[in-house]
Amino acid sequence: MITKEKIDELVKKYENSEFIWADPVSLPHRFTDKKDIEIAGFISSLVAYGSRKVFVKKLDELFNMAENEPYNFITNFEPGIIGDFNYRFGKTDDFIEIFSIMKELYNKDGGLEELFKYGYNQGKIFKTVTDYFYSRAGEKAGQGFYFMIPDPDKGGAMKRMCMFLRWMVRKPPVDFGIWDFMPASELLIPLDVHVGRISREMGLLTRNSNDFKAVLELTEKLRTLDSNDPVKYDFAMFGYGVSNN
Secondary structure (H helix, E strand, C coil), X not given: CCCHHHHHHHHHHHCCHHHHHHCHHHCHHHCCCHHHHHHHHHHHHHHCCCCXXXXXXXXXXXXXXXXXXXXXXXXXXXHHHHCCCCECCECXXXXXXXXXXXXXXXXXXXXXXXXXXHHHHHCCXXXXXXXXXXXXXXXXXXXXXXXXXXXHHHCCCCHHHHHHHHHHHCCCCCCCCCCCCCCHHHCCCCCCHXXXXXXXXXXXXXXXXXXXXXXXHHHHHHHCCCCCCHHHHHHHHHHHHHHCC
């Protein structure tokens, strides 16, 4: 197993603004207003799967359509604005459903921070977010809608939701630290195939499946390295992968 000293060195090396360009977090870093950041971050996290080069290009296209004003785009959203925008599983109708629900969320229910905060206080943060979107989804919501807004009851890793929360809660320079309703100590590691493979190579994860049980196991292991900020080791895994390829 990799030593704490070595993994802390990797965090120090890779948790800095020089590496933001290589991560989807670079997209919300284009903005300075809090609501622009959280909306851009949420949308970016939904689309952060598949080829990084391709989804960054698609998000560029979307934010250009939004005239680089995510909050204004969402609060005044009309379906015709996005034309036939799509990305892999997410078809045009899926994005229309998501953006329309986000419009209601911001115009009537306080926005993403209030929704996630309410879920956190209820002890079921991801389920609360999913229920909000699912209960408002229309008949046109298809596979892409339910892929981008996954159901935590199905046992998946909830990687993109965990990643979005990391962005919002952890402090800069890479993350934003604009939400303070929960401590960084309670964040969960964003787990995908790459992080799963690297964490097993590092001796941090024994479970073979990249599911939510693996998320809990890995996060608990990382808390033994830093109980206050376990997901900072996301950067170490990125760095370990870079330095060993």
